[in-house]
Amino acid sequence: MKLVIGIVRPDKANDVLEALYRAEVRGISMSRVQGHGGELERVETYRGTRVQMGLSEKVRFEIAVSDEFVQTTIDALCEGAQTGEVGDGKIFVVPLDRAVRIRTGERDHGAVTPVGR
Amino acid sequence: MSFLLAAAPAEVDTGDTAWMLVATALVLLMTIGLGLFYAGLVRAKNTLNTFMMCVAALAVATITWALVGYSLAFDGDGKILGGLGHAAMSGVGFEPRDGTTIPHLVFFAFQATFCIITTALVSGAVVERMRFGPFLVFAALWSVLVYAVMAHWAFGGGWLAQQGTLDFAGGVPVEMGSGFSALAAALVVGARKDYGRQALLPHNTVYCLLGAGLLWFGWFGFNGGSGFSTGDASVLAFVNTLLTPACTLLVWFILDLVRGRQVTAVGAATAIIVGCVAITPAGGFISPIWAMVLGGLAALPCYAVIVWRTRTRVDETLDVLAAHGVAGLFGIVFIGLVAQMSWNDVADGLLYGDAGQLGSQLVAAVAAPAYAFGMTYALLKVIGAVMPLRGSDRDEAVGMDIVHHGEEAYVTGEGAILLNPEAGELEPKPVAQPA
Numbered sequence: 172m173k174l175v176i177g178i179v180r181p182d183k184a185n186d187v188l189e190a191l192y193r194a195e196v197r198g199i200s201m202s203r204v205q206g207h208g209g210e211l212e213r214v215e216t217y218r219g220t221r222v223q224m225g226l227s228e229k230v231r232f233e234i235a236v237s238d239e240f241v242q243t244t245i246d247a248l249c250e251g252a253q254t255g256e257v258g259d260g261k262i263f264v265v266p267l268d269r270a271v272r273i274r275t276g277e278r279d280h281g282a283v284t285p286v287g288r
Numbered sequence: 289m290s291f292l293l294a295a296a297p298a299e300v301d302t303g304d305t306a307w308m309l310v311a312t313a314l315v316l317l318m319t320i321g322l323g324l325f326y327a328g329l330v331r332a333k334n335t336l337n338t339f340m341m342c343v344a345a346l347a348v349a350t351i352t353w354a355l356v357g358y359s360l361a362f363d364g365d366g367k368i369l370g371g372l373g374h375a376a377m378s379g380v381g382f383e384p385r386d387g388t389t390i391p392h393l394v395f396f397a398f399q400a401t402f403c404i405i406t407t408a409l410v411s412g413a414v415v416e417r418m419r420f421g422p423f424l425v426f427a428a429l430w431s432v433l434v435y436a437v438m439a440h441w442a443f444g445g446g447w448l449a450q451q452g453t454l455d456f457a458g459g460v461p462v463e464m465g466s467g468f469s470a471l472a473a474a475l476v477v478g479a480r481k482d483y484g485r486q487a488l489l490p491h492n493t494v495y496c497l498l499g500a501g502l503l504w505f506g507w508f509g510f511n512g513g514s515g516f517s518t519g520d521a522s523v524l525a526f527v528n529t530l531l532t533p534a535c536t537l538l539v540w541f542i543l544d545l546v547r548g549r550q551v552t553a554v555g556a557a558t559a560i561i562v563g564c565v566a567i568t569p570a571g572g573f574i575s576p577i578w579a580m581v582l583g584g585l586a587a588l589p590c591y592a593v594i595v596w597r598t599r600t601r602v603d604e605t606l607d608v609l610a611a612h613g614v615a616g617l618f619g620i621v622f623i624g625l626v627a628q629m630s631w632n633d634v635a636d637g638l639l640y641g642d643a644g645q646l647g648s649q650l651v652a653a654v655a656a657p658a659y660a661f662g663m664t665y666a667l668l669k670v671i672g673a674v675m676p677l678r679g680s681d682r683d684e685a686v687g688m689d690i691v692h693h694g695e696e697a698y699v700t701g702e703g704a705i706l707l708n709p710e711a712g713e714l715e716p717k718p719v720a721q722p723a
Contacts, residue, residue: 182686
């Protein structure tokens, strides 16, 4: 079991969701985050005050999957989020100790496998 | 409506002037209301750009109007175009405008606010992808080549007015002018890159309702001022501006209920505008009870066009065609049916014995859309040949606010570093580059 964390451009979030859906990856959380990954920083001006925006809007996907689904999930994230320019984001895969489905009490593999599979 | 008051004495009336000064300010507020309405309908990353297109009209259309637009619309009664006698506001002073009892300057300013809002209206077709620079050029040329010309036809004694078309407050130049131009603009500029692929939703429906409310409020000046006096026609138009949108709202609720079993807020905001538009040409010509009928009926074609349009590939983004073009056309034709001499002292419609009036209205209902569509299409093609009308897909993905204005509507300030101009830190520093 792994937790796949994908941090992507907000305007690619829909493409990522679409790719994940096509790859039959179903259990997804998504949040808006601000981050800095080394892209060109942009300068904005508010009433003559110039500021360098150090953080960019990003969307963070968190997807808990069984081991055989890790590569599928990574591929889907890359497919949906890639533009080829700096700022496309990162994927982190971290080990997951436990998972519990609250409704049924199912644990681990059962808990991260979509209902009906 | 100068012919309405042709026999009026050539002296300034203080009451009329006071009202027209207020009405002018009311109409100006509509452009900001429209900006708010439009801004709520787009995605958060395009909020400022969308609003700024309306603000741009305040600058650009006011200047073109003062320099040439007003003169082309209101100098003399040439069939197609006015003269240049009032170019750069020459001869526009304190003496009453012919056929009215208000100073020429006030008449000029009131008409200017119409040109501004109409120019702003067209932007609704191209938001979220048209570049800001080319839009400024387009707005400047459009306000003269389309708006001023059509204003002359309907208001300035041009051929439509001469052949008897009744247009109280701008069904021809304002509503059909903007609506059918919007369709042409959407076709030339093309759809947003995500249109039809992703759900592109309004990001703040409260803005839409607030904007629609401000528009309705301002519309009392728009219609109520179009009699250029405090006389019967103005009073009738003012009251009809209350009645018609109320009926459109209710019918829109019912259509929403039938179609989706829920009444929507964006629908309500749209209905208010549709109602105001429908009564714009008819305001001073039809009885209050017919104005209510007009409101209810106008909802039907506009609702149908909105439903139909979203199923096509035509990304006429904020439905200016449905809300303004179709509603304006409906109002223009409706005058030909139910205008009543006993209410307006000018003409009867078909139901009151004059079928000829309907003919005059139908001529406008064909000519105005054709000219607005054709001229706007050609104008944008020419501008597009000189400069690109839209940015890259990348710009569109990032959002127009950051790309064109260097600002965001909902900036948090987190992670923002103050740049010190003395230290020469004005340029963005690349932290990493692609390998």
